[in-house]
Amino acid sequence: MTRTQYEPTWESLAQYEIPQWYKDAKFGIFIHWGPYCVPAFGNEWYPRRMYLQDDPAFEHHRKTWGEHTDFGYKDFIPMLTAEKFDAAEWAQLFKDAGARFVMPVAEHHDGFPMYDSELTDWCAAKLGPKRDICGELADAVRAQDMVFAVSSHRAEHWWFFDGGRGFPSDVQDPANDGLYGPAVEASKDKTNRAEWKQKDWTPRPDAKFLEDWLARCCELVDKYRPQVVWFDWWIEQIVFEPYLQRFAAHYYNRGEEWGLGVAINHKYDSYPEGVAVFDIERGQLSDIRKFFWQNDTSVSKNSWGYIEDHDYKQTGDLIADLVDIVSKNGALLLNVGPRADGTIPETEQRMLREMGQWLAVHGEGIYDTRPWRIFGEGPTPVPEGAFTDTAREAFTPADIRFTQKGNTLYAFLLAYPQDQARIESLGSGEVAVTDVRMLGSDETIRWSQDAGGLSLSAPPQQSKQAVCAYAIELK
Secondary structure (H helix, E strand, C coil): CCCCCCCCCHHHHCCCCCCHHHHHHCEEEEECCCHHHCCCCCCCCHHHHCCCCCCHHHHHHHHHHCCCCCCCHHHHHHHCCCCCCCHHHHHHHHHHCCCCEEEEEEECCCCCCCCCCCCCCCCCCCCCCCCCHHHHHHHHHHHCCCEECEEECHHHHHCCCHHHHCCCCHHHCHHHHHHHCCCCCCCCCCCCHHHHCCCCCCCCCCHHHHHHHHHHHHHHHHHHCCCEEEECHHHHCHHHHHHHHHHHHHHHHHHHHHCCCCEEEECCCCCCECCEEEEEECCECCCCCCCCEEEEEECECCCCCCCCCCCECCHHHHHHHHHHHHHCCEEEEEEECCCCCCCCCHHHHHHHHHHHHHHHHHHHHCCCCECCCCCEECCCCCCEECCCCCCCCCCCCCCEEEEEECCEEEEEECCCCCCEEEEHHHCCCCCCCCCCCECCCCCCCCEEEECCEEEEECCCHHHCCCCCCCCEEEC
16 A cells, blocks of 8 residues: 655645544544643633733632742642543543543643653653653543544643743743743733734744744654544644644644544644644534534633633533534544543543443444534534533424435434424435334334324333434434
8 A cells, every 4th residue: 555755845745634543433542641730720821821910810829829930830839749540531531421532731822731751850750740741641541442643732831921021930940941841921911812923023933943843842742642632722823834834743643653543732723724634622613614613612611721610511511512423524523631640530440431321322423424415403503613612502302413434324412302303404305214123212203204294202201211312303
C-alpha cells in the first residue's frame, strides 16, 4: 500500500482524509487536570485570573493563600499530589461510559505539561505528582481498546500570565520564567470575546516561542502516538500558519508510518476545511455538516477543571445533545475534571455511568452510523455556534433525530411521548417502513404509515424496563 507523503503546504495537506475509526467512534472523554484544580475556585483559568487585579480570583487568592510574591501559581504544583490517581480505574470508568476515545489535556494555558517533557523542567513527571500522567493514561486507555488522544493549549501561554507583570508577584522572578514566561502583555481587551478571536494580535509571538510550541507538539506526537491532537482557539493567529502546516505534515506523516488514522482538532478557521476536524467549544450546529466535526463540552456549566461549586448539567440533556450531534455528522467530546488527589468527583462518575447505561441499549443507533438525508424534525431550535450549550430549551417528544446504518434507520425521540408519537418525515412517499421496534424493550410497537408520516404507540413510560429515562430509540 502506497503511503501518502505530506508536505507543509495547504495544497499537500488537502490530501488528508478523516480516519474511519473517528467517524465511527462518536463519543470521547476530555480530561482537564492540572495544578489549577488545587485552588478549586472559579474555573481552570484561575492561573491567569489570580494575577488580574480586578478579578474576584485576585482577592480570593490573597485572602486564602497570601501575597502573590510569597505564594504564586507555582506553589500549587506540589499540592497536585495525584496520590489516588489510578489510570486503570479511570480507563475502566471511561469504558463503562461508552467512550471510544480518551483525551487528557497534555498542557493547558498554564504551561505545565502533564507528561514527561524533555523540553522543560516544569512538568508533572518532574514536579508535583512526579508521574508521567499522559503516559500512564495512554497505556491504560489502549488496554481497554480505546483510542488515545491529547490536547494542547500551549499557544495561549504567550500572554497567559501577563497580569503578573503589573504588580509585585512571582511572575517577575527570572527563576520562574520556565513556567510563567514569556507573559507578554497583550494589547487586546480580554473582556471582549470579539477581540479574543481576532487573528492579528500585537505583540505577535516571536520565533523562539513558535519554535518551542512546535517542538512541544511534535514531542507529544513522537512520544505518545496520539490519534487525535486537539488545539485551542489561539492558533488562529496569523503567525502560527506556517507552524500549523509544519505540524500537520509531521503528524500526518507519522500517522502514515504507524499505520494509524490520526486527526487534528481545531476551532474557527485555523485550518482550511477538510485539512483537519472542525471543533465547536460548548456548541452545536443547526444542520448536517458535510465534513465530520466535533463538539467539546463539559459536564459542568461553569468550569472544565475541578472546583468546589460546580453547576452540573443533567445526564438526559447530555444524551440528547449526543444524539443531536451524531445526527448532524458529529462527535461529542465530554469533559470531566479530577481533584488534585486524582479522584474523579462522584457526581461526574455517576453521569458517565448513566451515559454508558443508555449507550449499552441505544449505542446501535449511535456508533458506526452516518447521517440520514435530514438530521431530524421538531419544534425546538438548537442554537448554532460556540458557547451556546446552555441556551436551548428542553426537547419535546416531537423533537426527533435520525441516523442510519445500511438499510436501517434509527429515529430518536428526545423526550418520552404520551402514548402516541408521529414522525412526519417518514411518510409513505419518503421511505418504505417494514418494521418498527423500540430498542431495550420487548413490547410491541403499534404503527401505521400514510403520506403524512409514521404514527406509532409507545408503551407506558413506567413499563420500559431496560430503556433509560432519556431519549428513546426506534429502529
